[in-house]
Every structure is written in structure tokens, then in C-alpha cells.
Amino acid sequence: MAQATEPLLSVKNLSKRFPVGKNFFGKANKWVHAVNNVSFDIMPGETFSLVGESGCGKSTTSRLINRLITPDSGEIIFDGQDIAKISAKEMRPLRSKMQMVFQDPYGSLNPRMRVQDIIAEPLLVHTKMSPGERLKRVHELLEVVGLPPTHGERYPHEFSGGQRQRIGIARALSVNPKLIMADEPVSALDVSIQAQVLNLLRDVQEQYNLTYLFISHDLAVVEMISDRIGVMYLGTMMEVAPNEELYSNPQHPYTQALLSAVPIPDPTIEKKHVLIEGDLPSPTNIPSGCPFHTRCPHATEKCSAEVPPTIEVKPGHFVNCHYPGREL
């Protein structure tokens, strides 16, 4: 990383709630609190990952950042500009700087378009290239992601899941973005293919000096790809730490429980699982204070009454807990 002093993306106190249910007058009376006061920075050239279980708000966070939805409050500073409240028209040119890679390689490619047209579409929107230049660029990109340029003539159904994900990556790379947001890019793929795609993401990051916001529920994948990690639970950021620090020294009881629950593909390791009781509470009715207190073994009255402060336990390691560092 070259003198990365300014973050490429800085998210401050971001919140979003969605209405569910309406009263007699058509006014919403129940809300899903999808994202609550989330803050983090992403430095240029680094991979920042959001992990958490389903419904924790990690995907909503990425949709807020590329403004597919508008946040209720908070700031999103991308490349020096606050984009939290700008109009769709103002947002459009910025989209060439932030591209998405999606989870479902079957749903995210138009089945009626040829692969070369799919990859060229961002170029059509964001550049003034001639058709010949676009095709040349498409052929370059196909080669970068490890597909023969002749495959551009084909349609998506002719490709396997892993190859489609490569096409999705080529499309994201087409406009030379600074930030790539990858929402569960490998969770729909088989393990042997998953490794290929993770390696490809690594390679293109080094080649084009890309910054990633990586979203996943798989802690082992996140450990492989990330520089820094944020753990989310019910819309709240629980812990942010550099990769090694988080895995070797988790401070939040939720992070500890999450790490302990991951099955290890090595039967010689006798692992003691610390099972946390109960299910995720509904996001329409988030527990008061610390959202994890209903399942936390250390919870006290303070946890249900007060929202825990953000404590910096070590430089760069932040945790939102009243009693950080207690062993489960």
C-alpha cells in the first residue's frame, strides 16, 4: 500500500430502516432496522470484509454504498465526496468507479445477451468508445479472467457457474473501477471452483491495484482474502480488526461464538464448540442495549440497558462491548 493516508471509502454512522406493516392510515408502524449506526473506513488497495449471519445487514450496507438504496442518515464519503444524499443523476458517473460482483452467477447475467455484450455494457454507459474499441477491450478482459476471447460470442447458459462468475468479474473490471464490492461472490460455487475464483480476485487486485469490499458469511474464505474485517450482527458493527488480530484475539463474545461454530475440515483437531443458545432475534424487534445480549453468556443488566461504547482495545482493533475480551 502506497502512503494510504486518506481512506477511499469512509462510512460514518450509516443507518437504514425499511417499513413493514401499515396502520389504518397507511403509515408504517413497524420497521426493520437493517443497518444501525455502522461506521468503517476502507483504505486504497486493501480488502475489507463484512461478515455475519443472514439478516445482519451486510448486503444492505453494500447497497447503501453504491446507492441502490438511499440511507436514512449517516455519511458515505467515497473518493473525497459525500454520496449519501446525492441524486441518481449525480451518482451515475461515480458508478464507473465502484462496481459490483454478485452472488448468483446464474441470475446476474442476462441470458439473452452474448457474453461480449454483457461485458461491454458498462463501457457503453460510461465511455465514448467505438464498437471496435469496446470489442478489443472485451477480448483483453476475457483473457485477464482466464477465458478464451472467442467465448465472447457465446451466451451465458453455455458456461459453468465458475466461468460465469469470471464473466461477472470481467464486467466489473471493464470500466477500471477503484472499488469492487463483491457480495458473496463464491458462496454459490463448489469448493474446487471457489478456490479458482478467490485466486482470480487476488490476481486482478494485484494487477489493477483494486480496493475490495468483500461480503461473506464464510469465515474461512474471509480469512483468506481480507486485510481487515468487520463483524456485523443484527445491523450493528460488533468488532472491526485487522485479519490476524481478529482470528487470534477475538474480543467480542459474538465473534468468539461465530469462530467457534465453524466446522474445521480436519478431524485430528479436537475442537470444543461453544454453542450459543437460541436463534437470531427478529430485526423488527431488535433487543435494547447490545443486540447480542439475549444470546450472550456474559450479559448483565447493563448490556440490556445501555448501548455498548466502541472501545479501541489495540490500535486498529475496535469492539462494541461492555465487557470485551472475556473468554466464552
Next chain:
Amino acid sequence: MAEPLLEVKDLRTEFKRGKKDWITAVNGVSFSVNAGEIVGLVGESGCGKSVTSMSVMRLHNKLSTRISGDIVFGGKHILELSEAEMQSIRGNEISMIFQEPMSALDPIMRIENQLIEAISLHNKELSKDELHKRCVSALKLVGIPEPEMTLRNYPHELSGGMCQRVMIAMAMSCEPKLLIADEPTTALDVTIQAQILALMEDIRNKRNTGILMITHDLGVVAETCSRVIVMYAGNIVEEAPVKELFSNPQHPYTQGLIESVPKLGRRVHRLPSIPGSVPDLAAMPSGCRFAPRCKYAQASCSEALPKLVKVAENHYAACPFHTNARKEA
């Protein structure tokens, strides 16, 4: 040693495609499951692991499927039974749980009625009261805290983990000898997955049920199974006790699979990966089906399909160039 609970011999399952074409999804698979044993059946999508389990339950459409070989369960040859005889085995002696707990339950029936439907099918003599008691005890077995309340709920009122518990309760309600679990935790979050896996082991210990655990997750296999069968493109490529398989994998595919999984605590910059992708069922390479992706492949590999050979005690691999053989050479 006692008779195995389930023995599958040379199972071949073919599906009709078009008017005359048949494609082979399972190509001569043999294995057994003992009582009280958890056997893992692993492989990537399209390897035939689910088709194998559906064949054991005889759930395939008869008109478009051809099944050959022999499946012996409790002394009965399953493939020769009539539909009525099969019906008395399904759910009663062999049960199955599926990947999607939310969609496997009927959304417009209360949990109690769904459980009663499963129980009364095989126990017609039970009274209403007795059925209710059976339902309560079934839910207690799977660790549901307030069974009386849960019985009155509809599936949408329960979380994914609770639905899977109900599915397991339903599957266990007639005390089957064999439980087939097809990706039981794939749709669940890790903390819930850990709860469900612990529950399945607990049931095995209490009831001495044999469990065939179908999964693609090597972590789940390593933690729950005692023996593992690895499938690739319709064939078994390796079978071994779990510790042996992970510490000493013999087939190049198993090796590649184990290496390509990112592991907690082992930080690597790049993951070793298996090049290429799984071949299409309709266009299988001749000979060893893994040969086009295998780094040890030789000309002879594409000539004949390798048979499972014994490489160590209880350890079989379908590759003439398995690790031990390569070490000797």
C-alpha cells in the same frame, strides 16, 4: 461383524433425456451404512450424491428413471418391493431430511398436524391423545424449548433452525433405523449449524440410528462422520475412515478437494485449486472421469474406468496412481 444396516451394491441410476437418450447420473456405486454410524457422502454439485440417496428411498419417477443394482435394507431388497411395501418403509424405517427446511414443510398446516400426518401414516391405531403425546416427545427429543406452543405454530412463525429441528423431529418420530440427511445444514447460519449437528450426534447416541450424511462441506464431514465416501461424476473415488481420509487422502481428486478448502487458522495467499470444472453428465470423458483435471493423469487413465482398490485397512481408492502407489514408484 453384524450385518450392515444398508447395503448398496453396484447401484446405477439413469435418467431419460429426449426420446431415446439415457444419461447416467450414478454409475455403479457400492457402499454400506452400519447401525449407529454416521457415514458422510461428499462431492460437488452434480456428482450424484443426492441421486444416490433418492434411489435408496425410491423417490425417482419410474417412467423416466432406470435403476439397476441391489439395495439391501434390513434383509429386504428395496428395488424389488412393491410401492405399498416401499411406503411402509419410507418414513418408518428410513427417513430423510432435506436441505431447505422452510420449503419442505407445508406452509398452511400447523406443525402439529404435519407431525400427526407423518406419525399416523405408520401407526393407524393411535388415538388423538396418544398422537399428541408422540408429537410433544418428538419435539422434546430435538430440543425445542416449548413444544406445546411450537405445535400450534405455522412454519412461517419459526426460524430456519427451528424448522430444521421440526423436520428432524418428524423424520425421527417413527424411530427409523436409518436417517438420510441431504445437506441438512447448508441453508443455515454457522451458529445454528453447530446446534443442528450436535443434535444429530445426540440422536445417534440415544437411538443408535445409522445416518447417511450427504454434504459438500468437508468441515461438517470432519466433525460428524466416522467414515467418508467421496463421489465424483457419478462414481465413488475414495472411501476411508474420516481421520485416515483427511490425513492420508489417496485419490488425486480427494487431495485437491481437501487442499482447495480455505481453513481457519491457516492463512494462505493463494489457494491450491483444481483446474477446469466438473464434466457434463451427457459428455463424460472415457476412462477415469477425473483424468482431464488430474495432474497425475497418464495415457492409460483415459482407457478404462479405474475400480476401487484397497490401499490400506478399510481404505479404498479408485485410482491406479494413488498416493501410496506413487510413493512406491
